[in-house]
Amino acid sequence: MEINKRTILWIVFSVSLVVLWNNWMVSNGKQSMFSATPPAKVATVANTAPAAGLPAAAGVPGTAAQPAFQGETITMTTDVMKVDIDTVGGVIKRLELLKFKDANDKTKNQVLFDVTSKGMYLAQTGLLSNVKDLTLPAKETGFIAKSGPRALDSANEIQLVLEAEQGGVKLTKTFTFKRGDYLIGMRHDVANVGATPVSPSLYLQLLHHGNKPEGESYFNSSYTGPTMYTPADHYQKLTFDTIEKKGHAEHATKADDGWVAISQHYFVSAFLPPANMPREIFTKKDGPNLYAIGTIMPLGIIAPGKSVTNDARLYSGPQDENKLAAIAPGLERVKDYGFLHIIAQPIFWVMDQIHNVLGNWGWTIIAFTILIKLLFFPLSAAGYKSMARIKVVTPKMQAIREKYKGDPAKMNQATMELYKTEKINPLGGCLPILVQMPVFIALYWVLQASAEMRGAPWIGWITDLTAPDPYYILPVLYAISMFITTKLNPAPADPMQAKMMLFMPLAFSVMFIFFPSGLVLYWVVNNILSIGQQWVITKKFEDAAAKK
DSSP states (O other): OOHHHHHHHHHHHHHHHHHHHHHHHHHHHOOOTOOOOOOOOOOSSOOOOOOOOOOTOOOOOEEEEEOOOOOEEEEEOOEEEEEEETTTTTTEEEEEEEEEOOOSSSTSSOOEEETTTTTEEEEEEEEEETTTOOOOTTTTTTTOOOOOOOTTOSSSSEEEEEEEETTTTTEEEEEETTTOOOOEEEEEEEESSSSSSSSOOEEEEEEEEEEOOTTTTBBBBOOOOOEEEETTTTTEOHHHHHHHHHOOOOOEESSSSEEEEEETTTTTEEEEEEEEEEEEEEEEETTTTTTEEEEEEEEEOOOTTTTEEEEEEEEEOOOOOHHHHSSOOOTGGGGGOOOGHHHHHHHHHHHHHHHHHOOOHHHHHHHHHHHHHHHHHHHHHHHHHHHHHHTHHHHHHHHHHHHHTOHHHHHHHHHHHHHHTTTTTTTTHHHHHHHHHHHHHHHHHHHHHOGGTTTOOOOHHHHHSSSSOOOOOHHHHHHHHEEEEEEOOOOOOHHHHHHHHHHHHHHHHHHHHHHHHHHHHHHHHHHHHHHHHHHHHHOOOOOHHOOO
């Protein structure tokens, strides 16, 4: 039976796109195309049940009515962020990244923490009591702000100090902001100003609505939801949908180290408690379309007149892999590479080294594409040689079809004998494609997940490699390159199949209109290199056949 290698190539490519699409859906908490169970819908009824595995006395912080205290919003500004902190609870309620533009409106900056009609995204901290009816300073408590600079100006560091006293305990929150740094120091000084010992616990909590970030598209999306890391269980990616259905997610609940975070495309906010300190980890539903992940750390017994200090940190910024790896173990894992992380991470490392030399991510993509082609040159050459041999013997194959068109069995037998005589492996062009496919898919995730490339220009009209080509030039070049590739391949025997092969480049180029330009740039360069390699090999075989 004759096997057309181009058809197999298109099947492999199409299946790969289906796999990419399915993994994108699963990564975003949607139903897998291969699952018969539909995803649960978000309920509209609040569920305030405590997180599983937490002691009832601890009482995971829930939604409570605001007291009569008249708070104020204090804005702290550095060279990389502008942060609004509410003195009611000392809550970070808005965080604007000054070096990153909004995906939808380039006149605005990217905002992470915020309170809008869409929902809430907050960073909250406070104290919990193990004594019933004893209320300690928490996210509903009014804090008094000490005077001090609110902007970095010429300094390298600024601080905001908030103080509150309740239940015989004084809590002092100190927020520290540094130049060029997305890490916010969050020191909590807990002093017992009462007459009896207390045993409070400190909680750090991230509250987030269940919606996707605005500006996400089907072709340029990533995971949004709670993530965490512990030394024992390593990186865990949770979903809002699971919390909605169960009231909490399944994850590690106790650890001595690690972090909790809310991840989204290109950005992350992560609470980093002190190392080597026992803590409990919780996830829970905190209201309609509102979910929380956090950690609770017992502070021990504090005698009257004594105090304890807890130095936590909050990272809120881009998923810069190198910086995240240096901040805390496993934090770089929030950069979502999908199911091929083990291949994608080394690929990014190589690209990062190239970028350190070239200084431009567009040229880095081109250089990396050339490197990949060189790496797989022998495999690609084997596939192109197989196709070239088939193209050379196409007239003989056509003669066999005409001679045995009424007898399929003899036609297949004669075709296989021709393959044997001409030393053609009908599957010879498939193995190289299958071997390279995991690398291609991993590279897709690298290019679409890297905040390092967000807003990065290439040349001329390409001002953001993570955004679609505004003038569709790269998709058009891709369509042209695929048309040339089709012409270089052996012509299918079936006229309908031949028309389909000519239509496929147009279909994929239309799809690539919505893809990030960096991804399309990779495919264009890859196709151009493949055309050159295939043309040389095909010409060599055609010249050799002409001399016979």
